[in-house]
Amino acid sequence: MNIAITPNFLSLQTLNVNLTQVCTIVIVAVGMTLVIATGGIDLSVGSLMAISGALAPMIFMGTILGIDPVWLAVTVAIIISVGVAGLLGAFNGWLVAKFDIQPIVATLVLFIAGRGIAQVMTNGNLQVFHVPEFQFIGLGRVFGLPFQAIIMAVIVIGAAWMFRRTVFGRQILAVGGNQNAAVLSGVPVSRVKIAVYTISGLLSGIAGLIVIAINSASDANLVGMGMELDAIAAVAVGGTLLSGGRASIWGTLLGAMTIQIVRYTLLANGVPDAAAMVVKAAIIIAAVWLQRKARTS
Structure with missing residues (x-):
């Protein structure tokens, strides 16, 4: 069993399937990279996806607010949904930065409560919709490329540029490398931590919208389920x-x-798929072992 004998592995259809399935993982993983670079972790990303994915249809389908025309309702839905996810991410950062709570504990709060909030918002019901203006973010194409892949590329390029070219990028690495030294160097550690968790929340909100746009439905029970593990693995x-x-x-x-x-x-x-998950876990263990070996050599 290997890539070479996988049927149609190099076909355009297969490449397209892999690309569209990896986009949301990459988007969330970029935010996770920022958080981990500061020495933190964010377990709430999947739940924030669920909240964003639950809130948006309620707005553009008129369950709340009742905005017309459709394009305006979709715009407002995207802004509010992603914004709420960002605010909840900032809440994570606030707990970590201001109360010195361990990140795994601080983000566990929304990991548990966040999905419950999404389920309460929708009464646990599936929200099915057909709104092409919104679904474009998950199903649309620009010059033959999936629009979600374009969103992913913009986020990846922007984040890579930020790390290489901005003071904020260097501050993130300074906080994660040696927080005490960063404080003595004048780095605003609390603000940096709140910022990275906010960005992680915003990107989770975007990913949640892409997922429901692809599925033409929002299920608070499933959207973002297990995403925190995929992001950490990446x-x-x-x-x-x-x-x-x-x-x-x-x-x-x-x-x-x-x-x-x-x-x-x-x-x-x-x-x-259950066996595939075991293989994925093995890959993560191998990656961590290689990191540890590199540090001690």
Whole structure:
């Protein structure tokens, strides 16, 4: 079993399937990369996707607000949904920065409560819709390219540029590398932490909208389920130190694509998805082991 014998692996259809399935993972993983680079972790990304995905249809279908015309309702829905996810991300950052709560504990709050909030918002009901103006973000194409892939590319390029060219990017790495030294150097540690969790929330909100646009439905029980693990896996496989202080956006992209290709190859060769998840876990363990070996050598 390998890529070479996977049926139609190099076909345009297969490449398109892998690309569209990896976009949301990459988008969330970029935010996760920023958080992990500061020495943190964000377990709430999947729940924030669910909240964003639950709120948007309620707005553009008129359950709340009742805005016309449709294009305006869609615009407002996107802005508010992503904004709410960003505010909840900022709440995570506030808990971490102001109360010095361990990130895994701080973000566990919304990991648990966030999905419950989304379920309460929708009464646990599936929201089915047909709104082409909104669904374009998940199903539309520009010059033959999936629009969601264009969104992903803009986010990846922007984040990579930020790390290489901006003071904020250097501050993120400084906080993750040695927080005490960063404080002495005048880095606004609290603001940096709140900012990265806010960005993670915003990107999770965007990913949640793409998911429901693809499915033409929003299910608060399923949207974003397990996404935190996929994002962390992409970051780890991509070479970003889980202890903070070093980050690679391009590595995160390659990590997400590697995991997706391995999963697709296994499924295409008749390996059950449960077994594919075990292989993915093995890849994560190997990536962490290699990081540890590199640090001690």
